[in-house]
Structures are given as structure tokens and as C-alpha cells.
Amino acid sequence: MNTWNVRIGINPLSWMNDDLPALGGDTPLETALQEGAEIGYAGFELGNKFPKEPAALKAKLAQYGLACVSGWYSGQLAEDTVDHEIERCATHMEKLRFNGCRVVVYGEVAGSIQGRMDTPLAKRPQFADDAQWKAYAQRLNAFGEHLKAQYGITLAYHHHMGAYVESPQDVDRLMALTAPDCVSLLFDTGHAYFGGAGNPVELLQKHASRVAHVHCKDVRADVIRQARNNGWSFLDGVLNGTFTVPGDGALDYDTLLGTLHASGYEGWLVVEAEQDPAVAPSYAYAKKGYETLRRIVDRIDAATADAQLVAMEQGAR
Template sequence: MTWNVRIGINPISWSNDDLPALGGETPLETALSEGAQIGYQGFELGNKFPKDGPALKAKLAEYGVVCVSGWYSGQLAEGPLDSEIDACAAHMRKLQHNGCKVVVYGEVAGSIQGRIDTPLARRPRFSTDAQWQAYAKRLNAFGEHLQAAYGITLAYHHHMGAYVEAPADIDRLMAETDPAKVGLLFDTGHAFYGGASDPVALLKKHLARVVHVHCKDVRPQVIAQARNDGWSFLTGVINGTFTVPGDGVIDFDAVLTTLRQGGYEGWLVVEAEQDPAVAPSYVYAKKGYETLKRIVDRLS
């Protein structure tokens, strides 16, 4: 039986929103044409895409691709629910118009992921059970709102430099939130970097909650140096902590086999923040696609 997954990519392989110096001069059209040529079926969003739903859909259709989803910068760790509901409306309408089933929820309150001068060790943390529980309550309510208003599922992105980074943070978040309202975006690279030396074991633990997947590989020697030298997240990116599937040490055969056996259906998104001057966009995007396509074909 054919496995019902599609392979997409994040435009960060061509140009980086957090570090405009990395591929900032590369036009959106270059990413779309090269991605489509390689075989990708869809793109996640970046800051160069049209901002309204119909224009976005038309631009993607020019290249025969669709919108996978888009990152949403949430503030629920420190802000009120009502403000989030108001702030998200335009973004969610855009995703809804493009048929997206999930939204990438990235918690940016207190996050240091975009601060190149701040070591990862200084990321924010919840210090009490009450803080975790209050956060989970807001996330549950927000997820319920997204489903009711837009038909979109909240896919929570554990991320370096943020409140939910380490495997223990993911465990706690999943324990505190409602499975019917809050899904997990499993990111292989952030799982490894965050402390999961075996991302597959972490994936298996939370497989039933996974609603979206980011496929990035890692260079462990660079991650070790980042930890030892107290680098910021962006300093690590510049120096090559991440790469595409098939270019690092993560066992994507095991990752995808686990997803297949767990009944996952949806997108597999290649996302690898690195400097396109060092890792040429087309070459690396093609390697990532071919790595995943080979495994998907075998599992179908």
C-alpha cells in the first residue's frame, strides 16, 4: 500500500529569514523553480512569499507546488490567549486559503534563537509546575480555537533556544497538553541538538502526537564544539550544525520506518539552516530530496 506522505522543503536552504546575510539576495523564484525541478511537491513559507492567501496560492501554482504550512511566532509562554487569537488571524486565513492542515507553532516569547550574541545556555525555562500547567492550558485553548476557526491543527515545534528544547521539555509538554488540541512537530535536527542522541527513541515515545515532520541532519562534531564553546544558535547555524538528510549521522531509514509503522500521514519537510555559499542550495536540496524519496519509495 502506498504511503500517504509528500516531500516538501523550507526555503531556508536558499535564504535565511533570521540571518539575511545567508542567501538574502536569492530571489524567491529561484527557490521555487529549483525546488520544483528537484521534485519537491510543496514549500513551507518564508518572508519572501506573498502575504495574502490568493496571491500566495497563485505564485506557488506558477511552479506546480503548494503551500505545506508556515511558521507562526507564538507568545503564549508569557502572553495572554486573547492577544494570540487576534494576532494569528491573518496568518491562519492565509494557510486556510491554501489548504494547509497544520501550522508550525514556534514559541518565541523569551526565546534567544534569533540572538547571535547570546549562548544557548541562557535560553528561557519554566521553573514551576504552575508555569507549565498555565502554559499548557493556553496552548490547549489556542489549539482548540485554530481547529474550530480554521480547521488547522497546532504543530508545536520544539526548538533550540526556546522554552521547549530538550527531550525532557518535550516529554513535559506532551504530558501537560491535550492530544486532541496540541500536536507535535517532530524535528530530527533539533531533537539531536537538544540532547536526544537517539532521535528515533524520542520519536517512538511521542509518535501518536506527531502531526508534522521536519527532516534535518546534523554534524555532531560541530554541535559538540557549539556546546563546549557556548555558541549561540545562529553561530552554530553559520558554522554548520545542520545539514540535509543524507549528509550527517541521523538514521533517516529508521526515522521514516518508525513514522510509517506509526501511521503517520502528511508532509516530510527538508529543512536545513546553513550558509548557501558553503552548501550550495540546489545541490543540498537535491541530496535531501533523493535521500527521503529513496526511503519513501521503499516503504510504499
């Protein structure tokens, strides 16, 4: 019987936060890797504590039987040239390629306020007109084409709070202006909701055919309302608990994963929830996120197997 070809991974943010080093800053990388493997995760996305050299990274993950899922790349194409981006990315992309990664998490950081504690989300950068949007899309297309040709890696664009592409309307526009064979979408459930998608399933249904990677956050809707109403920065929201792991918030993960399955998505489901580990203990929350996704994937597999069995029985009559 066929099973859904997805793997469940995790980002080290459950243990340590690169943007807010005070959150889990003293936690050794080895603690995260050991606990993640023990819980059942198949791989990790990268963070600042991972080895930078490709072979050393591969060896470190192999100690725990883990795969390299992908890694964030801080892109600047909103304000810079494709040639400069190609030069800047080489070391990172070669590390991902060496470690078997099929996608890169492209996060636009030019003009972004996502890492500024004192800047409210309302002051995020925005393109002034259609011409700027189109020029940006063209640069993304060229860069994505280069990544596929040079490294065999797909550009998975991460819509993100505090950046140029934040709202559902921004995602719609980006997908309309970019070429499917050059630019794919990283669908982040938490950022989709925080960005204005009251029901992230609707945004996912629009763009499921473009999804190449998935970040699985849950949200605390009341905290997100506070963040919007009180003019918080993105990091203020993180500290106050806007995000949590799947199964601990307001999102309907059964429908989200069912939508992905129906669309033919194959790849990683990555638990990623920026939280303070002193408030949300790393192991317990990482385990809850894994068990939530595992339960739903197993249910989908069982339903698929049942449907195949019925079809076989009917065909044999």
C-alpha cells in the first residue's frame, strides 16, 4: 500500500533562538539533536550553532541518525542585484547540496524589521508600485533558476512577518508574478495566520501546487490580537507567545495536512515554533508537535490504505 511521502523534521528554535540568543542561548546543539532524535524527528533545519563546514555538518547529524532538512538563507533581492546574490549564496548552497537538501528557505531580509525589537510590525517595508513588484519577481526568477541549475536546489520563498511579503495578498501577488519552475512557496502556517489569513487553509488551497516546503507552527490567537492591537514588534510577539507547536493552538492541522496530501505535496513537515524554552520546555513541546503531526499523517496513511483496499476488492469482482 502507498503511504504519504512526507518526513517530519524540526527547527532548533524549540531549543535555541538565533534572533533572541537569551532564549535557550546556553543550550548545547547536542542537546537539541539528541532530544529531537529521541522524540522521533527524521531531521533538523539549520541554525547558527550547527557546523559551518559541509562535511562536519554531515558528520554531526549522522551521529544522531538525522538528515539535514534545509537551511534559512537571508536574501536581499528586494534591494540588490542577482549577481551579488549569486556570489553571496555560494558557500551556503554548497553546504546544503553536500548534505542532500532539495530546497532552501529563502527569507527576504532587505528592509525587514523582523529582528528589531523596537519596531512595530506596521512599519514593515512595502513595494511602492507594480514596477517594483515586477522587478523583484524577475530577480527572484533569475536567482531561483540559478539555484536549480547550479545546485539542484529549489528556492522555497518564506512569507514572513515584518518583511516585504507578509499578508495573504502579498503571497498571492508573489505567486502570480513569479515562474513556478523558478520560485516555489514555503508555506508557514503560523505566519499565514499572523499575516492576516483568518483561515490559513484557504490560502494554502490557492497555492498548494507551488508549495515545496512547509513550516508547521500553531498560534495563540489572543496573543496575536494583542500584538496587532498594541503595535508590538515581531520579537515582542515571540516573547509573549504568539507561536507554539502544532496541537497547542488555534489552527486546524487535520484540514491543513489533508489539503497538502490532496494536493500531492511530498517533502518535509517542519515543526518550527519560536518560544521561550523557560516557559515552554523544549522537549515537552517538541514532543507534542511531533505527536500531533505523526497522528495526522498516520491517519491519512490508514485512510489511503483503506481506500486502496476497497478499490482492489471492487476491481476483483
